[in-house]
Amino acid sequence: MLLDLIHQPEDLKRFSPDQLEQLAAEIRQFLVEKLSVTGGHLAPNLGVVELTIALHYLFNSPQDKFIFDVGHQSYVHKILTGRKDRFDTLRKYKGLCGFVKRSESKHDVWEAGHSSTSLSAAMGMATARDLKGDNNRVVAIIGDGALTGGMALEALNHIGHEKRNLMVILNDNEMSIAPNVGALHNYLGKIRSDKHYVKAKEEVEHLIKKIPAIGGTLAKTVEKLKDSLKYLLVSGVLFEELGYTYLGPIDGHNLPLMLETLRQADSITGPVLVHVITTKGKGYSPAEEDSHTWHGISPYKIESGQVLKTAGPPMYTEVFGNTLIELAKKDPRITAITPAMPGGSGLLKFAQQFPDRMFDVGIAEQHAATFSAALASEGMKPVFAVYSTFLQRAYDQVVHDICRANLNVIFAIDRAGFVGPDGETHQGVYDIAYLRSIPNMVLMMPKDENELRHMMRTAVDYNDGPIAIRYPRINGLGVSMDEPMTPLPIGSWEVLRQGDAAAILAMGPMLPVALEAAELMSKEGQQVRVINARFIKPMDEAMLLQLAKEDLPIITLEEGSQQGGFGSAVLEYYSNQNLYGMRVKIIGIPDYFVEHGSVKEQRQEVGLTSERLVTELQSLVPRKRQRA
Incomplete structure (x- = not known):
């Protein structure tokens, strides 16, 4: 297999154009097989196979900067940059990230899990390049959906104004492309990128303006005529008005055409936008037929496309x-x-x-x-x-x-x-x-x-x-549903388990953890109160005052940032009430970014577990007994 010969992008450059077609097929098969086990963003990556191959074939990463918007369509990029042997760990704890990640590879020059950031990043990198006197390429790859983001439109305008050398590839998987329209645009693209054409155009405009009396008027007439033709024939007129040279739309699965167009784009001075039409899920029929479902997918059966989900309560x-x-x-x-x-x-x-x-x-x-x-x-x-x-x-x-x-x-x-x-x-x-x-x-x-x-x-x-x-991204608990629905008193909490040794204030999926810890403590003869702090703001101040009157040590438990979170709110309340003697232990997510893995592994890493709770309770409860 050709894919076995790829360890770094340089290996790709030894292949012939015909071999690249075979490599594209092998990459698709690789993705379908690997993601059937790990899950992940299958459809977006199947859609950018040829595009990513063409970029790495023609240009030189990481010297040339490839900036993937969002980053969930970077799996092919990861395969071509030495990470295919780690795909069994994709999105697993301590494994390969499902997005571009700078600490993972020198080829990942920008990381993002939110959309519409690539153009701003590209503008920044192109500006830094020019200030340093370097000459590397900067290429932003952005989808048609991400281009609707306000940040992307702001950057699009800035890039067009600054006129720096920068390539934007618009990966459009919503637009259809008719063969005759595609041929016309391919022809126009060749004309626009031809240096002789650009030079001749400038000379003619300069000459017309020199004609006495009528030169200026004639030049304006020619400009109006040119604009009329552009609006009639060219779908990229918006981008050209913003200051870009527009090439396309082209078939993003036609590798020879992709290579030819990117070469044209590379020869243009100033910002250029290449409009590429792709099909999400390309090459795997279930993903092509339902790209929405297969955008981000759980493990599945390759032959049938059946998603392997365990039965359980609704999410x-x-x-x-x-x-x-x-x-x-x-x-x-x-x-x-x-x-x-x-x-x-x-x-x-x-x-x-x-x-x-x-x-x-x-x-x-x-x-x-x-x-x-x-x-x-x-x-x-x-x-x-x-x-x-x-x-x-x-x-x-x-x-x-x-x-x-x-x-x-x-x-x-x-x-x-x-x-x-x-x-x-x-x-x-x-x-x-x-x-x-x-x-x-x-x-x-x-x-x-x-x-x-x-x-x-x-x-x-x-x-x-x-x-x-x-509310969380998990299944419910399978409880019965009340009819009718009734409004809750704003700011009210409820006691789920009585106890006089300590109190745990928790909400959402942390309540089962709190109840489990309370049950473990009961086996040691300590009864711990568990409170459903369902209103994070406003809090149940009457219940907080009652806990103070009972002098109960408190543990707050939240699947949220420890800094500035619910536990902080409890401390602020007691401080404002001048109740400085209250013993409050905050358990939440520490001050760092928790990486990918299963939710269970993430909770284990930061200590959102019943075992941790028991340890903390054991350190708090004896202090109360001694004071008594």
């Missing part, structure tokens, strides 16, 4: 989606907003039932937040469904447009807590810290899927400002 995401439909049937004010994650956020069924009340705004979290604010200002009940890690991108809008105006926006914060194989760029562990500090915000987390439903009822009925529900 919180599914419960959220079904409950929102139930509520929306009775309340026409409810609308759903998502930044390009209708499937991941559980809103596909909602979109089918309420197409006029479902808004997928694309990769535009800032717009989604302010759009939700405006809907709320007009009496609607917008539900902004967003992953915790992506809500970070709209922080200013949450503060300025929603909370400051005290608008009735409902935040449905999915993937709160550890997210397993997606790793550090996607961990939803900072939202408690960054939301609880904002005035007017209410923040809650359910102990199970039944309480999630009650919290959704609470949120819809709440009319005093923004309210957020955070």
Whole structure:
């Protein structure tokens, strides 16, 4: 196999163009086989095989900088840069990362798990190159979805203004390409990149302007005619108006054409945009037919495409989606907003039932937040469904447009807590810290899927400002569902287990851990109180005062940042009440980025376990007994 001969990008350059076609087929087979075991982003990577081969064949990584937007489409890049032997560890604990990672390889020059960053990074690297007097290439590879992000559009404008040598490859897997249109654009691309044409064009324009009296007018007429032809024939006119030389659209699976076009692009001075049309899931029929499902996939059977999922209770995401439909049937004010994650956020069924009340705004979290604010200002009940890690991108809008105006926006914060194989760029562990500090915000987390439903009822009925529900990327506990849903008193906690030795304050998936630790302590004769601190803000101050009166040592347990999180809020409360003698131990996620692995492994690494809790309780409880 040719793939066995690839250890570094230099090995690729010894192949003939015909061999590259064979290599592309081998890489696809490799990806389908490996990801059937590990899971991962299959469809995006099958779509960029030829593109990635062409880049490494023509250019020289890492001297030439390849900047992958988001980075989940970098598996082929990893294969070609010496990491194919580690693919059995993909997305596993201490294994190969599912995204580009600088510490993993010198060929990974930029890392990101959020979209729309590549163009800004490319502009920065091109500027640094020019300031240092270097001459390496800078190539940004960005998808059509990521290009909708505001940050990408800002950078697109800046690059066009600065006119630095920089290549942008627009990987478009949504557009179809007709053969005749493709041929026309290939021809126009050759004309635009021809240096003789560019020089002749400049000379003619200069000559026309020298004609006495009519030169200026004639030049403007010619320019108008040229623009008319461009608008008639060239789909990339927007990019050319922004200052780019536009090449394409071209078939991204035609390797000879890819090589020829990239050579043309490399010969152009200034920013150039190559528009490449690809098919997500290319070469594996289940992924081609349903690229949405196969964007990020669990292990599967290669022959049938059957996903190997264990049966169990529904995931919180599914419960959220079904409950929102139930509520929306009775309340026409409810609308759903998502930044390009209708499937991941559980809103596909909602979109089918309420197409006029479902808004997928694309990769535009800032717009989604302010759009939700405006809907709320007009009496609607917008539900902004967003992953915790992506809500970070709209922080200013949450503060300025929603909370400051005290608008009735409902935040449905999915993937709160550890997210397993997606790793550090996607961990939803900072939202408690960054939301609880904002005035007017209410923040809650359910102990199970039944309480999630009650919290959704609470949120819809709440009319005093923004309210957020955070829930994890896991299956529910399989509890029965109450009918009807009833609103919870804002700021109320509940005692799940009585005890007089110590108290554990926990929420969400940390409650089973707390209950297990309490059970272990009971075997030692110590009864530990377990409290469902379901409202993170406002907290149940009456219960906190009661714990102080009983002089109970407290452990706060959260799958969130220890800095500025729920435990910090408890300490702040006791400090404000001048209750300085309270013994509060905070257990949360330490001050570093936790990498990919299973959720169980991530919790084990940071000590969110019943064993750790027991150890901490044992150190706290004897102190209370001695004082007594």
